[in-house]
Amino acid sequence: MAIVQNSHSPRRNGPIKQRVRWAAMHGVVRLFSWLGVRRGDPQARLIADPVVRTDPVAFTEELRALGPIVRCRAAYLTVDHTIVNDLLRSEDFRVFAMGSTLPKPLRWVADRTKTDMLHPLEPPSMLSVEPPDHTRYRKLVSSVFTTRAVAALKDRVQESADALLDEIADASGTVDIVERYCSRLPVTVIGDILGVPDEARPRILEFGELGAPSLDIGVPWKVYRQVNRGVEGFNDWLVDHLAELRRNPGEDLMSQIIQASDEGARLNEQELMATAGLVLAAGFETTVNLLGNGIRMLLDSPQHLETLADRPELWPNAVEEILRLDSPVQLSARMAGKDTDIAGTGVRRGDVVILYLAGANRDPNVFEDPHRFDIERENAGKHLSFSGGRHYCLGAALARAEGEVGLRTFFERFPDARLAGGGSRRETRVLRGWSSLPVTLGKAPASIGSAVKSDQLG
Structure with missing residues (x-):
């Protein structure tokens, strides 16, 4: 067998080691970031300044005024669309594991408190490895997310959206649309793809909400403990889920991955776990934000809803504009593989460049009147919200389909x-979305399913 069977739960840290690992990975970074905020260091502000989290757009414009690439204490920052686009595709810049750029003493502590728990920014996650491993992992799951494959899934997305909206159609008063719809639609769709039973999906949503800040650095101890609970719960569930699929394989993607691994892809157990976990988590986590951001933006711009009602063919472009203007993923980063020059600035091998995707998406050199919400913007699709190059988001086509169907169906x-009410934003830096968004639904027309039943009865 190519897959190494392992029935044991992943090794984890006790309370003392957890605290030590947090101090090495986040605590020291957090302390120096607070000091850096006082000095105005942009990277420190990005990590620790609550004003930046509240209003990231104003911060990105401050960065833009400083030039195409900004030198910070420990890294470079850029909001320039051309630079971000080039670095995402460059063979000279690579992804890296969380913690790998810490000073040597902190790295030593981090290495000795490392567990077997999966993390989206630690190998063997696709987000933190390069070819040939990245190519091997990606090949296993790419077929299900092609444009053609997603087109075949669109009916399922529509069915799921209709069913979820049927459930809330009779709701009186206010409804938290994130809880009741935006979070449940993508987890239903990706759950079907990955063979997740219905009864497990609420737990997956809970683990996802707890673990969302795992992409951030410099998180407080309380948040780190919350992330740990989410990651541990998700790891334990995933071990059991994969074991069940081995015993009773189905037609779902995960069963196919297990079979494909045995037939030639040669994933070990940790690689299989990481690939399965990332596809599942990424398959709903960012789409929740896309749907919530889109509903909020369109409710704030009723003139666009009137246009979309008259011209529904604009929905795909509207989704691109929502992705551009309020990117579900705000940041990425790359490490220089050799000494190079970026827009006249010398960058040395091993230096890190933080790619502010959300800032690049508002670059006035690419997007005219970049802060305006324009569902008819001709080049809205030039946004970089799905990254680029070899790490371009595998689920981009599916996310677009869920965004289009989910938003259109809700407003129809x-x-x-x-x-x-105002709603509340998620307490995350890398991911941007709404944790709650209260709406009043108003009077809804009968669902398609109800209309069919009425016709049959008549």
Whole structure:
């Protein structure tokens, strides 16, 4: 067998080692970031300044005024669309593991407190490895996310959206649309793809919400413990899920990955776990943000809803503009593989460049009047919200389909929906979305399913 069977739960740290690992990976970074905020260091502000989290757009414009690439204490920062686009595709810049750029003493501590728990920014996650391993992992799952494959899934997305909206159609008062719809639609779709039973999906959502800050650095101890609970719970569930699929394989993608690994892809157990976990988590986590961001932006711009009602063919472009203007993933980063020059600035081998995707998406050199929400913008699709190059998001086509179907169906069913409060943003830096968004739905027309039943009865 190519897959190494392992029935044991992943090794984890006790309370003392957890605290030590947090101090090495986040605590020291957090302390120096607070000091850096006082000095105005942009990278420190990005990590620790609450003003930046509240209003990231103003911060990106401050960076833009400083030039195409900004030198910070420990890294470079750029919001320039051309630079971000080039570095995402460059063979001279590579992804890297979280913690790998820490000073040697902290890396020593981090290495000795490392567990077997999966992490999206640690090998063997696709987000932190390069070819040939990255190519091997990606090849296993790429076929299900092609444009053609996603087109075949679109009916399932529509069915899921209709069913979820049927459930809330009779709701009186306010509804948290993130909890009742935005979070449940993508987890239903990706759950079907990966063979996740219905009863497990609420737990997956819970683990995802707890683990979302795992992409951030410099997180507080309380948040780190929360992330740990989410990651541990997800790891334990995934071990059991893969074991069940080995015993009773189905037609789902995960069963196919297990079979394909045995037939030639040669994934060991940790690689299989990492690939399965990343596809599942990424398959719903960012789409939740896309749907929530889109509903909020469109409720704030009723003139666009009127246009979309008259010209529904604009929905795909509207989704691109939502992705551009309020990117679900705000940041990425790359490490220089050799000494090079970026826009006249010398960057040495091993230096890190933080790629501010959300800032690049508002570059006035690419997007005219970049802060304006324009669902008819001709080049909206030039955004970099799905990254680029060999690490371009595998699920981009699926996310677009879920965004288009999910948003269109919601506003067709509830054309009188209105905001019922300010809502609350997620407490994350890399991911941007709403943790809650209260709306009043207004009067909804009968669902398609109900109309069919009525016709049959008549």
